[in-house]
Each structure stands twice: as C-alpha cells, then as structure tokens.
Amino acid sequence: MVETKDIRNIIVLGHSGSGKTQFSEALLYTAGTTSRLGLVDEGQTVSDYSEDEIERKSSIDASFLSAKWKNVELNIIDAPGYTDFIGQVISCIRAVDSAIILVNAESGVEVGTERMWSMAEQENLPVSIVINKMDKENANFTKVLDDVRSKFGKKCILFTSPIGEKTDFSDVVSIFSEQDAAKLPENLKSQFAQLKESLIEAVAESDDALLEKYLETGTLQPDEIAKNIKKAICQKNLVPVFCSASIKGIGIKQILDVISEEIPSPEDRGQIKAKKADGGEEVLINPKTNDPLSAFVFKTINDPYVGQLTIFRLFSGVLTSNTTFYNVNKQTKERIGQIYKINGKEQKSVDSVGAGEIAALTKLKVTMTGDSMADEKNPVLFEFMQFPEPSVSRSIKPKSRADEDKISIALHKLTAEDMTFRSSRDNQTKELIISGVGDLHLEIMVNRLKKRFGVEVELGTPKVPYKETIKKTARVQGKYKRQSGGKGQYGDVWLELSPLPLGQGFEFVDKIVGGVIPRNYIPSVEKGVRQAMGEGVLAGYPLVDTRVTLYDGSYHEVDSSDIAFQIAGAMAFRKAALEAVPILLEPIMTVEITIPDEYTGDIAGNINSRRGRILGMEPSSSGMQLIKASIPLAEMFKYGTELRSMTQGRGSYIMRFAHYEEVPAKLVDAIVQHAKVVKEAEEKK
Numbered sequence: 001m002v003e004t005k006d007i008r009n010i011i012v013l014g015h016s017g018s019g020k021t022q023f024s025e026a027l028l029y030t031a032g033t034t035s036r037l038g039l040v041d042e043g044q045t046v047s048d049y050s051e052d053e054i055e056r057k058s059s060i061d062a063s064f065l066s067a068k069w070k071n072v073e074l075n076i077i078d079a080p081g082y083t084d085f086i087g088q089v090i091s092c093i094r095a096v097d098s099a100i101i102l103v104n105a106e107s108g109v110e111v112g113t114e115r116m117w118s119m120a121e122q123e124n125l126p127v128s129i130v131i132n133k134m135d136k137e138n139a140n141f142t143k144v145l146d147d148v149r150s151k152f153g154k155k156c157i158l159f160t161s162p163i164g165e166k167t168d169f170s171d172v173v174s175i176f177s178e179q180d181a182a183k184l185p186e187n188l189k190s191q192f193a194q195l196k197e198s199l200i201e202a203v204a205e206s207d208d209a210l211l212e213k214y215l216e217t218g219t220l221q222p223d224e225i226a227k228n229i230k231k232a233i234c235q236k237n238l239v240p241v242f243c244s245a246s247i248k249g250i251g252i253k254q255i256l257d258v259i260s261e262e263i264p265s266p267e268d269r270g271q272i273k274a275k276k277a278d279g280g281e282e283v284l285i286n287p288k289t290n291d292p293l294s295a296f297v298f299k300t301i302n303d304p305y306v307g308q309l310t311i312f313r314l315f316s317g318v319l320t321s322n323t324t325f326y327n328v329n330k331q332t333k334e335r336i337g338q339i340y341k342i343n344g345k346e347q348k349s350v351d352s353v354g355a356g357e358i359a360a361l362t363k364l365k366v367t368m369t370g371d372s373m374a375d376e377k378n379p380v381l382f383e384f385m386q387f388p389e390p391s392v393s394r395s396i397k398p399k400s401r402a403d404e405d406k407i408s409i410a411l412h413k414l415t416a417e418d419m420t421f422r423s424s425r426d427n428q429t430k431e432l433i434i435s436g437v438g439d440l441h442l443e444i445m446v447n448r449l450k451k452r453f454g455v456e457v458e459l460g461t462p463k464v465p466y467k468e469t470i471k472k473t474a475r476v477q478g479k480y481k482r483q484s485g486g487k488g489q490y491g492d493v494w495l496e497l498s499p500l501p502l503g504q505g506f507e508f509v510d511k512i513v514g515g516v517i518p519r520n521y522i523p524s525v526e527k528g529v530r531q532a533m534g535e536g537v538l539a540g541y542p543l544v545d546t547r548v549t550l551y552d553g554s555y556h557e558v559d560s561s562d563i564a565f566q567i568a569g570a571m572a573f574r575k576a577a578l579e580a581v582p583i584l585l586e587p588i589m590t591v592e593i594t595i596p597d598e599y600t601g602d603i604a605g606n607i608n609s610r611r612g613r614i615l616g617m618e619p620s621s622s623g624m625q626l627i628k629a630s631i632p633l634a635e636m637f638k639y640g641t642e643l644r645s646m647t648q649g650r651g652s653y654i655m656r657f658a659h660y661e662e663v664p665a666k667l668v669d670a671i672v673q674h675a676k677v678v679k680e681a682e683e684k685k
Helices: 020-030 051-056 083-093 111-122 141-152 186-204 208-217 222-234 252-262 401-417 439-453 519-535 562-579 597-609 639-646 665-684
Strands: 007-014 063-069 072-078 098-104 127-132 156-158 160-163 171-174 239-243 272-276 282-285 294-303 307-316 318-320 324-327 332-335 339-343 346-350 352-354 358-362 372-374 392-398 422-425 432-436 457-460 467-470 474-482 489-499 506-510 546-554 582-596 613-619 624-632 652-662
Touching: 007 020, 007 083, 007 111, 007 252, 020 063, 020 072, 020 252, 051 439, 063 252, 063 339, 072 252, 083 111, 083 294, 083 439, 098 111, 098 141, 111 141, 127 141, 127 252, 141 156, 141 239, 156 186, 160 186, 160 239, 171 252, 186 208, 186 222, 208 222, 222 252, 239 252, 294 401, 307 339, 339 352, 392 401, 392 439, 401 422, 401 439, 432 439, 439 457, 467 489, 474 562, 489 519, 489 562, 506 519, 519 546, 519 562, 546 562, 582 597, 582 639, 582 665, 597 613, 597 624, 597 639, 639 652
Parallel strands: 007 072, 007 098, 098 127, 127 239, 156 239, 506 546
Antiparallel strands: 063 072, 160 171, 272 282, 294 307, 294 372, 307 358, 318 352, 324 332, 324 372, 339 346, 339 358, 392 432, 392 457, 422 432, 467 582, 474 489, 489 546, 582 624, 582 652, 613 624
C-alpha cells in the first residue's frame, strides 16, 4: 500500500487536438511503465484502446493510467477534449488533486482550454500548463506563452524554457538548474534570469515572512525557494508552465520531476468536505489511513471481460480485498472481492488501498456512480457531481424483434457509464428517446449499441407531445343504437363539455338524477369519454383541461349494456369537443443560455426567430452573459448544434419543461396535416 504523501492524482485536460493522449503516453514511456512509445495515429496508446477511439484517433472516454517516478505513484486520468464528452471531465475532476492543462503550441489558448481552466478553478484545483507540440511547423512559443499569461494571469510562471523552436526544437532548460542555464546562448541568459526572478516573486507571495524578506533583500536563498514552491502551487499563487514535444519525448522528464517533487499529494491538499449522513452537518475528512473509511464512486465502466468496473477515490482509511463497505446512499452493506489498479484496459489486483488512492472494484450489486462508501459507524456523504442537462434528443427504434429484447439492458449499461446520456420512453408519443450533450455524443452511443451489444436502431427526430383542449362550452347528445336480430345495443347520454384552466387535467361530473341512466352504466360512460380524450379530435393528440358533465340520458331494459354506454360516451365527447372550439397546445421550455457577452445580440435575435421570449439577462462568470428565455420545444431539437456554431463552441444551455401554451393559429394546419400523414403511414404498415 502506497503512503498518502507519495501519491499524485492528476487529470490531463485541454482542448481537443492539444495532444493529451500522446502526452499521457509519453509520461508512461518515460517513467518506464511501457517499453515502447505508442502513437495515437497508429492506435497503439494505452489510453485510447476502445474500437471507436482507435477509429477516430480521438479520446471519447476518460482513461485511467498509473506509473511510478522517483518512488512516487502517479495516477493519471487522460480526459477527452470534445465538449460532447464533458461529462467524463466532470466525473473525474472530483477524484484528483491537481490538473495539467495542455495548450497546442500552434493554436494557443482555445475555447476548450478556457473551459477546462474554469472547471479546475471551480474545484479549487492547483493547475500546471504544458505548451505542447513545440516541434510542429507553426509552433509559436512566445505568442502562446503571452496568450496563456494574458488569459490566466501573471502567476503562470515558466518552469522549462525551450531550446530551438518548430522543427529545431531540441531540448528544454529548467529554471531551477544553474547547470541548464550554462547551455543557453548569451542572448537568452538575461531572459533566463528574468524568468527565475518571476518564480522567486511567486514563491515569496505564498508566505508572509518570505515576502517580507524578499521585499527587504530583493532575493531568496535557493533552499527557501525549493521549500516553498509546492506551497505556492497548493495555494494557487503559482501555475507552473512547461514546454514539450510528446512524440519526441522532449521536456517530459522535467515535467515528471516537478510532478514528483512539487505537485501536491492528497496529504498536501488537506481536508475534504463531506456531510454527516444522519443530519447533513458538514464534516472535514482528513487524508489519513488510520481514520474511518470514506470514498466516492466517480465513474463506472462496463468492461467486456470483467463486467462492471466501479472506480472510486479513497479519501480516508483503508479498503482491503474480500471485505465489506457501507454504501451510504443506498443504506446497505456491499461485499467486495478483489481490488484493482487500472492502467488503460489492464487491471492489476492489489490486496488493499489507502487514503488518497484511486482504484476499482468489480461486480458490485447496488453501488453506482455518485455513491459514497464509508465505515458503517461513521457514514459520510460526498456531494454529487452536477452534470449539464442533455441538449440534443433523438427517437430510436430497434430494427428487429431481437434488438427490441436487448435494447433496455444495453441502454441501462450506457447510462450507468455516462451521466450525461439519458434514455426514456415518452408516455404520450410512445417513443423511446435518447438524449445527450451533442450530435457526436449520440452518434457514439448509437455506434456502441451496435458494436458492444449487437443492437441496431433507426434514429429520428422526436415527436412533439402536443395536446388539445377546448375554449368554449358545448352540450350534445350521444346515442348508440344497434338492432340486428336478437339482443340489440342501446346507450343514450347527454354531456356538457367546459374548459378548465391550463394544467387542471380532467374532471368528470355525474349529475344524473331520477335513474335516467342506471348507476352501473355511469363508469362505462366515463371510460368511453377517457378513451375519446386520449385520441383527441384535431390531430390525434390527447385532449386535456376539460370538465365533462353527464347530466341526462336514457336506457333500454333489454338492449342497454356497458359497451353501449361506453360507445355513446365516446360519441358524445367527440361531437361536443368539435363544437367547443378545439385548439392545439404545445410544450414551452424554460431555457437558460450562457454565452460570451459579444454574442448577446445574435443570440437574442435567434431566440425571437424561434418564437421565444426573453425573460431576463444577467452577468454570469467573467465575460459571460446568462439569458433566460421561454421557447417552444418544437423549436429546440437542433438548438445545441446551432448555438455552438453561433458562439464558436463557447455557448451552452440547459432546458426544462415549463408549461403548455396555445399553438399560434397560423401553424395549426401544418401540424394537423403532418399528424394525419404520419397516422396514415402507420396504418399502412
């Protein structure tokens, strides 16, 4: 079992294409974990091992890697950069103690770079920055470094400086090393001195006594600097900046040195907040092995060979194989078998893990992502992750009967793996709906349904769950009379239909007096009314918010029956609804859109073009604007993709159902005609 002080839990973040997977591979190779450097372009990396990742040459899932460097255990999480897979970052960022953000030396700070920085800030994580791909033809180190410091502040201090650039990039020099300084050309030595002075200033600001000494003497001793670099990083007064070329392995050793010596361990990060399970009182968890067990499940993976892998971060205590833990959320004990450490697709069994470690368990019965693990006598709850609401939905239909039988299990496993992927069945439209962060997200999930589970589906645009209602009151008779030799059928009812306020649903009022309709037939009338309501009268959508009053009728001693009064009730309802001015209702969504300030005008215009109403605007985080709007669901199915296009990938939104409103008269005919075409097509099948 590794000592807590010797653990480094790191997540590698960055905009898509910044080279995170190749960088992670270089860390493993340089540390001696792998015997050869795998290449992303050839599908050989430890991180990207699934079929779809190898095919796309891009990360889709977070990968868990482990290595050792100078007696320090490195737990590295290689996170995807595409916005569609942001849920992977949200899950994993809770499990680490620091982040490394990669910046492409050709592209500089991009949208994804800023997003990852913000997410690390929200988790209060110390951050290091690596300017990667320094060997590329269009690399511009000076410009990118200025961009980094402009966006993220002067606390971004260079720890390694490049020798050469573009195809001439051959080595790096460490700001710590006087020996390295001697390698530099004369024209760069003054720059090297300035960089070291910036580092000393950042270190001095981490301690009042050091700052006072620095202001008095203008310098600090080497041992004083060395002792306080980690403290400055922990306090986020210092953001180390490195440069590298992952494929050539340049700059990687120096990064590993700083990770092992200066990046905070779980012990350095200190106490973690949690809550008591019984009363919600806040408690602080110490990262100590001799404290009670507390852990958080942050990820679930369905491995084709070992089944479900439940990945957790142990915050305190020790967990031993073939024992039990207490699931605080489910309030039950869970027995475990073997504990595993993960390196890509490989799992290595270990006897136990202690405070600060990241590990995995297999074949748990009740424990899922977001659950807290604890000692039964000291149950504590960790805060659940906040995931974005899915912004893109599609209807899916299994292609065969065999696919229908397998799809529920397959979707359940995919939703357990990815907390931003949802599946549900719409009770009104009877469609199976999948929802995700973006079109690419859903494309990947449909591909996995086919390749992992052998389920093929057809994708479509979900039907809008329109409803119908009435605007006026109407009274009608519904008489059903059939005679065809022998016993006939007879049912006669008088109904009054009147509108109810929106959202009131359905009300059936029995005002029969004098026995004009026997009591035993009245439930049949209501059943017929409910059946007709479900079918609607305009376009086949359910009719709602209506009071139906049964106030008169007649019966026949011999020919009346339950079915006759059921049919009479349905006939009367349809006739009355058509006379009571039926209208269509559509679902209206409350939408909260977060965008950079400069796009406010364009987005406001786009909302208006979607029949939306802006409810308000307020400043969000730095340079961002939050727009609250009310928009019909029918206008929102492709909004996520269009919003990203309009804001260069920087806009996001969440959407919730608000209420139903009347469809504008000019749109009703088209909706009704479309519904009839769909119905006719379904009847022909």
